[in-house]
Amino acid sequence: MKKITSVLLILILILTLVACAKNDKGQKTDSTPTTDNKTETKKEETPVKEDNSKKEETTAKEETSKNFDIIWVSCSTESEFWQYQEIGMRNAVKDMQEKHGIKINFTTVGPATEAETESYIRAFENAIAAQPSAIISATQVPDSTRSVSKEAMDRGIVVNFTNCGLETLDSNEFSDCYNQFYTTVSADVGDLAGKIMIEKLNEAGIPLEGIIAMEFSNVNPSLQPRMDNFKAYVEANSKIKVLDTLYNNNDLEQAQADIENQIATHGDKLIGIYGANNISGDGIALAVENAGIKDKVITIGVDSDPIEIAALEAGTLDCIIVQDAYGQGYAALENAVLTLIDGKNPEKEQKVVMPPVAVTTENMKEEKYAALLNPKLLEK
Structure with missing residues (x-):
């Protein structure tokens, strides 16, 4: 009997030890990271690649x-x-x-x-x-x-x-x-004005001899070639004498008075008048209209305004040299x-x-030239 009891005690002890071993093994398994946890760890450690295109877009948006x-x-x-x-x-x-x-x-x-x-x-x-x-x-x-x-x-x-x-x-x-x-280029303005003056005199059948008057706003070294080149071109291609420039300080009344004095002084010898800006062109147009001599002289202005545009249409100005x-x-x-x-x-x-452009009574109604004469047509 004692022998049987001893055997039973030994069996119970062995079973107890096996159960404890299983529990220890289970606890170790529970503390080991799962596959999902390992994946998350790798994601955290992998460097994130920058999207440079988005960064550039952001910079561009900030700039603009x-x-x-x-x-x-x-x-x-x-x-x-x-x-x-x-x-x-x-x-x-x-x-x-x-x-x-x-x-x-x-x-x-x-x-x-x-x-x-x-x-x-x-x-x-x-x-x-x-x-x-x-x-x-x-x-x-x-x-x-x-x-x-x-x-x-x-x-x-x-x-x-x-x-x-x-x-x-x-x-x-x-x-x-x-x-x-x-x-x-001011020299280009003067050259073109001189060329048109000779052409218009020939078209009108006016002999290339006599006097041409010049009018301008004020002395400006950068704009002086408008006058100098005009005079040089005309005198090189004709027997015409081009008078020294009269300056009006951009005063319309003074410009008109200057031209009226030239008309009175030179009479029939005056065959052309050149004004190198819009105020000078205005003065020429008004003086020629008042004197009633638009068919006896060739008149050229530079740059445009409403007075000049009306004069070009009426024929008291024959041409306007227009800058853009x-x-x-x-x-x-x-x-x-x-x-x-x-x-x-x-x-x-x-x-x-x-470059400058010559707008005449003949072409002023064409869309290209009309917009150069009056940019208000382009206003948005």
Whole structure:
């Protein structure tokens, strides 16, 4: 009996030990990470690859969401020519906002007339003080404008000039004073005006001998070739004497009085009159109309305004040499915005030339020439 009891006790002890071993094994299994946990650990340790394309898109969106303040410092807010430039700029503002998803705050400052040069410089200085993104301007006094323009550029303001800039096309002395310049070559204006004068005299059957008078606003070295080249072309291709230029300081009454005096002084010997800007052209048209001599003289103006356009249609002006005022203004604004967006000037050349065009009584109604004469037709 004792033997049986001993055997039973030994069996119970063995079973107990086996059960404990199983429990220990089970506990170890429970503490081991599952396959899912291992996968999660690997995901956390693997570096995340950056999506550079999305990053670039974000940067581009941030760049093009900027607001830009651009000031047009006009040398004459009353002049139609500079108003035509502004139409080009305002159209460019609308186009650039739509194309690039930006906001442009565009304002205009400047004196009423070109003769108010001190007021122009003050307006430029005040524009700099406002710290805009860009300034667009045209100057009748480049010597006085260079220093203020350089100051603006040094402050990080993009400065573009249109039509009348800081230096002649063959100079790079002041290239650090501005970003970009769009213009028409003054010599080309003079050459074209001289060519048209000879052609029109021949068409009218007027002998190429006699006197031609010249009228302009004021002395401006960068614009002087309008007069010099006209005179040189006419005198080289005829026996005509071209008189020295009379200056009206952009005063219409003075311009008209000058031409009326020339008509009275030279009588039938006066066969042609050339005015190298729109105010001079206005004075010519009014004086010729009052004198009733439109069939006896060939008359040419430069740049257009409502008085000149009406005179061209009536025949008191035979031709207007037109610069692309709208195109120059548009390009100056567009370039300023692209320079701001890209951080550099997109033009290959710092000076870009736009050629003049001769608009006559015969072609003025054609769409191309009508828009050059009156850019208000293009206003958006």
